[in-house]
Amino acid sequence: MVTEAAPEFETQDLLINVGPQHPSTHGVFRMVLEVDGEVVKGLVPYIGYLHRGAEKLCENNDFRQGVGYMDRTEHLAAHNAELSYVMAVEALAELEVPARAQWIRMILCELNRLSSHFMFFGAFGIDVGVFGTPFIYAWRERETLIDLFEEISGDRMMYAYFRAGGLAWEVPANFKERVREVLKSSRQGVKDFDGLLTENEIFIARTKNVGSISAADAIEIGMSGSSLRASGVDMDIRKTEPYLFYDQVEFDVPLGKNGDVFDRYYVRLQEMEQSMRIIEQCLERLEDGPIMPEKMPRMLRLPEGQEVYIRTEAPRGEYGVYLVSKGGNKPWRLKVRSACLSNLQALKQMSIGQYVADAIIILGSIDIVLSEVDR
Amino acid sequence: MSDGIFGIENTWLDALIRVQLIVGLMTVVVMGLIYIERKVLARFQQRLGPTRTGPAGLLQSLADALKLVGKEDLRPRNADPWTFELAPYLVFVPVFLGFVVVPFVAGWQVRVVELGLIYFVAVSSLSIIGWIMAGWGSDNRYAMIGGMRAAAQGISYELPLVLALISVAMVADSYDLNQIVAGQSKYPNIVWQPLVVVVFTIAGLAELNRTPFDIPVGESEVVGGPFVEYSGIRWSFFFLAEYAALFILSLIFAAVFLGGWAWPLGEDWGRGWQLVLVSVKAGSFMFLVFWVRVSVPRLRIDQLMSFSWKILLPLMLVQILINGAVLVYHGSLWILTLAGLVGIAVLVKLVGHAVSQPRSKVVVAAPAEGKAAS
Amino acid sequence: MKGIMKSLAVTMSTFMRRPVTRNYPTVHRELPERDRAFPLLLWDQDIDEPFCTGCHACERACPVECMTVLMKDNPNHEAQGGTSKRRKIVDEFWIDYGRCMRCNICVEVCNFEAIAMNNTWRGHEMSVYDRADLVMDLPQLMSQSKAKEIDEWVAD
Numbered sequence: 001m002v003t004e005a006a007p008e009f010e011t012q013d014l015l016i017n018v019g020p021q022h023p024s025t026h027g028v029f030r031m032v033l034e035v036d037g038e039v040v041k042g043l044v045p046y047i048g049y050l051h052r053g054a055e056k057l058c059e060n061n062d063f064r065q066g067v068g069y070m071d072r073t074e075h076l077a078a079h080n081a082e083l084s085y086v087m088a089v090e091a092l093a094e095l096e097v098p099a100r101a102q103w104i105r106m107i108l109c110e111l112n113r114l115s116s117h118f119m120f121f122g123a124f125g126i127d128v129g130v131f132g133t134p135f136i137y138a139w140r141e142r143e144t145l146i147d148l149f150e151e152i153s154g155d156r157m158m159y160a161y162f163r164a165g166g167l168a169w170e171v172p173a174n175f176k177e178r179v180r181e182v183l184k185s186s187r188q189g190v191k192d193f194d195g196l197l198t199e200n201e202i203f204i205a206r207t208k209n210v211g212s213i214s215a216a217d218a219i220e221i222g223m224s225g226s227s228l229r230a231s232g233v234d235m236d237i238r239k240t241e242p243y244l245f246y247d248q249v250e251f252d253v254p255l256g257k258n259g260d261v262f263d264r265y266y267v268r269l270q271e272m273e274q275s276m277r278i279i280e281q282c283l284e285r286l287e288d289g290p291i292m293p294e295k296m297p298r299m300l301r302l303p304e305g306q307e308v309y310i311r312t313e314a315p316r317g318e319y320g321v322y323l324v325s326k327g328g329n330k331p332w333r334l335k336v337r338s339a340c341l342s343n344l345q346a347l348k349q350m351s352i353g354q355y356v357a358d359a360i361i362i363l364g365s366i367d368i369v370l371s372e373v374d375r
Numbered sequence: 376m377s378d379g380i381f382g383i384e385n386t387w388l389d390a391l392i393r394v395q396l397i398v399g400l401m402t403v404v405v406m407g408l409i410y411i412e413r414k415v416l417a418r419f420q421q422r423l424g425p426t427r428t429g430p431a432g433l434l435q436s437l438a439d440a441l442k443l444v445g446k447e448d449l450r451p452r453n454a455d456p457w458t459f460e461l462a463p464y465l466v467f468v469p470v471f472l473g474f475v476v477v478p479f480v481a482g483w484q485v486r487v488v489e490l491g492l493i494y495f496v497a498v499s500s501l502s503i504i505g506w507i508m509a510g511w512g513s514d515n516r517y518a519m520i521g522g523m524r525a526a527a528q529g530i531s532y533e534l535p536l537v538l539a540l541i542s543v544a545m546v547a548d549s550y551d552l553n554q555i556v557a558g559q560s561k562y563p564n565i566v567w568q569p570l571v572v573v574v575f576t577i578a579g580l581a582e583l584n585r586t587p588f589d590i591p592v593g594e595s596e597v598v599g600g601p602f603v604e605y606s607g608i609r610w611s612f613f614f615l616a617e618y619a620a621l622f623i624l625s626l627i628f629a630a631v632f633l634g635g636w637a638w639p640l641g642e643d644w645g646r647g648w649q650l651v652l653v654s655v656k657a658g659s660f661m662f663l664v665f666w667v668r669v670s671v672p673r674l675r676i677d678q679l680m681s682f683s684w685k686i687l688l689p690l691m692l693v694q695i696l697i698n699g700a701v702l703v704y705h706g707s708l709w710i711l712t713l714a715g716l717v718g719i720a721v722l723v724k725l726v727g728h729a730v731s732q733p734r735s736k737v738v739v740a741a742p743a744e745g746k747a748a749s
Numbered sequence: 750m751k752g753i754m755k756s757l758a759v760t761m762s763t764f765m766r767r768p769v770t771r772n773y774p775t776v777h778r779e780l781p782e783r784d785r786a787f788p789l790l791l792w793d794q795d796i797d798e799p800f801c802t803g804c805h806a807c808e809r810a811c812p813v814e815c816m817t818v819l820m821k822d823n824p825n826h827e828a829q830g831g832t833s834k835r836r837k838i839v840d841e842f843w844i845d846y847g848r849c850m851r852c853n854i855c856v857e858v859c860n861f862e863a864i865a866m867n868n869t870w871r872g873h874e875m876s877v878y879d880r881a882d883l884v885m886d887l888p889q890l891m892s893q894s895k896a897k898e899i900d901e902w903v904a905d
Contacts, residue, residue: 014516038677065812068852129673131586133760136420140769147781154785154866160852168853169904172783195759199752201730202587202672208730357590357675419760422770670756723750 013041016356020049026123026363027370031347038355043348047341050374055334062329063089063300068160070321073336074372075157076119079105079112080314081372082162084321085334087243088310089164092302092325099245100289101166106244107179107282108152108161109312110275114186115145116315117268120367121193124265127364128206134196141189148182164300166292176283183276190272198269204262211350211362212260221349222342225317227366230267231259237313249281261358261365268367301329309337316340316367336375340368393485397474405618406436412618412665419669446607451514454604458512463609466505467616470623472498477626478552480636480649491552492544495627496537499582502616503529506591509613510601522601524676525584525591531683532581532588538691539575543568543631545698546711552627556635563634567711570694570718572632574687576663579624581683583617586668590676621661629656686725690718777870782902786872787846788855788864790887791901792894796833798825799891800863803839807855807864815848816855817841842890846875847883856903865901867893 014035020028028049034042054073058066063086070085071078083105090097118138125134146156152171153161161168172178197203213223215231228235236253238246254270256263304327311320317339324333343366350366351359410425410433417424425432450459476491478484488494503526510522546567547555555564565572581588592600602613629635633656636649674682697714700706771778791800803820821840825831855864866872871893877883893899 016517061812064854064857065810065852068812068850068854125672129586129589130671131416131668133420133669133763136422137763140421143769150784151781152783154781154783154853154868155851158851160854168857192759192763196670196756197672200671200756201726201750201752202674204752205678205730206672206675355675355677418768419764421763421766421768423768423772426772666757666760670760671753726750 018360026368027373029363029368029370029373031359031363033351033356033359035356040351040354040356040359043351043359045344045347047344047370047373050370052375054375055336058334059331063164063302063331066331066334067162068158070336071158071160072371073338073375074314074316074319074369076369077112077116077315078157078159079108079162080312080319082159083109083244084310084312084314084319085323086162086164087312088308088321088323089300089302091308091310092306092323093164093300095165095296096293097166098290098293100287101291102244103282103286104167104171104175104291105162106246106249107279107286108149109244110279110282111145111148111179111182113275113315114272115142117272118142118145118186118189120268120315121197121265124361124364124367125197127361128197128203130196134193137189137192137196141186144182144185148178151178163292165296166290170291176286179279179283183279186272186276190269190276194269198266206358206361207262207265207365208260209258210261210358211354211365212258213346213350214259217349218259218346221346223317223346224339224342225313225315226267226271227264227317227343227346229253230256230263232257237311237318241311243310243312245282245285246278248285249278251275251278261361264365264367299329302327302331311337314339316369316372317343319372336372338372338375340366340370340372344368344373390485394475397485398471401471401474401619401622402615404622405615406440408618408622408661409436409439409614411661415662415665416669419666440611443607443611448609449604449606451604453514455512455514458508459604462505462509462512463605463612464505465508466502467612467619469498469501469505470616470619472501473623476552477623478556478630478635479626479653480646484553487551487553490550492540492550492555492631496533496540499620499623500529500533502620503533506601509605513601513604515604518601518603521591521603525601528581528584528588528591528676528679531680532578532687535574535683535687535691536578536582538688538695539571539578540631542571542691542694542698545695545702546708547631552630556630556637559634560637563632563638565632567708567715568632568694569712569715570690570722571715573719573722574691575628575632576660578683578687579628580664580667581679583620583624583664585621585664587671587674588679590673590679621664622657625657625660625664626653628660629653682726682729686722686729690722694718780868780870782868782900784866784868785851785853786867786869787849787851787875787885788844788890789867789872789885789893789899790839790842790890791863791865792891794897796825798823798833798835799839800861801839801842802835802837802861802863803842804837804860806858806860810854810858811849812852812854813848813850815845817843839887842887843884844890845884847880862903865899865903867899868902869893869899871898 016033016035018031018033020030022029030046030049032044032046033040052072054069058069061069067082067085070081074081089095118141122135122138125138126132149159150156152175153159153168213231215233218228218231219233223231224235232255234253234255237243238251239253251274254267254274256267302325304325307322307324309320309322311318318337319339320337322333322335322337323331326332347363347366350362354362413435414424414432425435428434428438450456473495475485476488476495506525506529507522510519510525513519543564544550544555546564547558549555549558580586584592602610605613630653635656636653694714698711701708701710792798793800803818805818805820808814808816808818818839819841820837823831823833823835823838825833825838826836827834828836851866853866856866875883894901
């Protein structure tokens with residue numbers, strides 16, 4: 001017989017530290033989850049473990065030396081990072097890039113989008129719990145892609161291949177055949193991933209309606225890229241402000257509905273198919289010609305008192321470069337607008353109210369690479 | 376009662392020798408299983424697996440065992456000494472106890488027990504206590520959480536497993552494994568009880584803590600599992616127990632559902648061929664376990680529990696009712712086959728329905744503004 | 750359940766394919782011609798001296814400042830009765846491989862095509878126990894080209 005109300009039990013929230021070293025390979029990222037039983041009530045992310053001062057270092061390097069630093073700020077999609085930088089320099093110096101260089105840049109950027117999304121599938125598959133299979137598939141496909149990059153630029157990840165004005169050197173003679181070979185094997189890879197995960201009931205049970213964010217919230221936070229499109233916002237810089245020759249090729253922009261983890265995964269899967277479509281069209285339009293403008297100064301100097309902000313659609317979102325020059329051959333200030341940092345702001349909102357086991361999946365689905373978050 | 380092994384008359388000595396044989400066999404088998412699993416998993420992923428230690432990597436398990444033996448035996452300072460030390464034994468001894476009743480071939484078992492199946496089920500559920508002890512005795516809250524989850528999962532899936540075995544025992548009209556196998560000389564039990572086979576596989580995967588039910592062991596996503604504080608040879612006991620349990624479950628599966636050594640060859644083929652047959656059948660179950668591990672993601676703990684209680688358990692209860700009805704009224708056993716196939720269709724439908732439900736969003740009070748959780 | 754069956758089918762299809770891994774270091778894959786490991790100096794086989802004149806162009810162009818170059822008068826110059834047209838020749842050359850970021854700029858700015866990126870496996874297998882061993886001096890930098898063990902690629 002209870003004569004009085006049962007006393008309120010004092011509970012304490014558990015603080016779980018998801019430390020800088022994870023089993024899931026996202027890089028050095030730390031978050032502290034405040035957990036009530038099984039449900040996440042608060043989340044505090046800690047970044048900065050990978051800060052190397054890339055923007056400051058670029059101030060001491062001229063416009064050829066800086067390219068090597070830019071592709072280390074986003075090592076998985078280095079061509080896109082280099083592209084923003086060289087486009088900013090070209091805009092200030094008013095250089096005219098030859099058509100052949102633009103087409104090749106487009107092909108390489110889309111190939112890099114493929115390899116970056118493959119990496120996303122690999123890491124995401126491990127987060128969801130499949131033992132290693134998506135990871136191995138991802139690396140199998142990435143190997144073919146970076147073998148191709150190695151044949152072109154010499155390096156597998158830090159290409160330093162784009163230059164202000166065009167490309168550093170000509171692509172090998174069998175470029176078109178190699179790209180077609182790589183596309184064939186990437187198609188098989190995309191098919192494997194699609195079959196492995198998309199219709200798997202357990203995968204759907206883990207990812208549908210988990211970590212959703214509405215379109216209005218996503219825009220307010222400043223998300224961009226696939227994560228934003230998964231919430232239903234039709235925003236793709238390749239369509240709204242076309243650069244290179246994106247207005248001359250046909251492709252669709254896949255959109256999601258709920259903005260949950262499954263949509264972010266599925267949007268990326270479809271983007272890969274669209275990328276392959278773009279690459280095929282570019283291969284047909286590729287013509288011979290020079291890869292650097294004829295009157296290229298030996299040491300590029302930019303006019304004084306100019307600033308420009310150039311943004312491109314990197315695989316992770318809007319990768320922007322803000323360049324201020326005060327004359328001379330080195331930038332006065334180089335700021336990188338990092339897509340992953342802005343997308344990461346949404347992590348707290350997406351995770352509150354979800355279970356702890358889902359917090360890892362949500363982090364994986366935003367697809368961050370810490371070298372871009374921290375620069 | 377079977378004849379004494381090597382013709383020894385003294386039953387105690389005979390039993391002792393049989394037990395020693397089992398223990399010796401198990402250690403070798405487990406090491407071989409670990410190697411086979413690594414190779415098979417690697418092949419699924421288009422890579423090679425161990426290749427360097429010994430010819431084709433055969434000595435890899437031995438190298439791992441030697442490495443584990445050489446590690447420092449750590450114990451946390453505040454760990455409860457008795458609980459912490461005894462937990463590994465309580466996890467792997469019950470598995471070995473289960474071997475008493477498992478027949479490899481006709482007559483090759485430690486002891487013929489008339490309630491063999493019941494004994495096996497009773498004894499194998501003792502490991503759950505070991506998991507809880509490991510979790511609690513580690514003086515680590517994450518280990519305890521992991522241990523509790525493992526125990527919850529183990530208990531939840533024990534019920535469908537037991538009911539599945541009871542269904543088969545009803546059809547075979549005996550609990551003695553030898554008799555069950557002998558009764559399958561015409562048709563293996565999988566023909567009569569297809570739904571039960573599916574449920575047994577799923578519940579077996581959960582009992583073994585294998586994907587997609589390996590949340591306790593794959594807890595390394597967020598924190599370590601219940602074995603986080605164990606190192607060296609103690610940790611390898613848990614590992615040994617897992618593979619021994621896999622082995623024993625495969626043998627039970629081969630004996631109870633696929634007909635053991637009696638189908639399709641029958642008694643007149645020699646012991647050698649019967650052993651090969653049993654190995655093929657048990658091996659196919661193990662291959663299925665590896666295949667599932669490599670293909671499906673992990674279930675969350677609440678999804679796992681609701682799957683067991685809301686879907687598997689009711690299906691098994693209905694199956695037992697149907698079994699009873701058909702057997703009591705001497706109906707044709709083919710009705711059971713039909714009912715089983717219908718049951719599988721119902722299971723698929725229920726799973727699809729459960730998956731497509733929108734998840735209820737847990738309402739949580741917003742954290743106070745300005746409160747910095749550090 | 751159907752989705753799970755599909756996943757199982759996909760993994761079974763990869764089971765049937767050949768493994769894609771190689772057993773390194775027993776097997777080395779073939780490196781493409783343009784592969785870019787660390788820089789090394791080239792040896793002029795006709796005259797039997799390095800191409801490098803020590804002009805400091807690469808040292809100035811390096812983004813991470815990993816090189817140190819010293820030049821001297823060439824004792825083999827034609828004016829002194831030798832065979833070479835180079836008035837100056839490299840005296841000392843250090844490259845810190847630990848700092849080098851393999852950006853290829855030193856190769857691009859060199860007027861004499863004296864430096865090239867190592868495109869052999871020896872350029873990649875550079876593990877040392879002491880970080881100071883990564884600072885390469887002139888004999889180490891020239892050894893591979895002197896022994897004709899490299900077929901370098903330099904962009905036009």
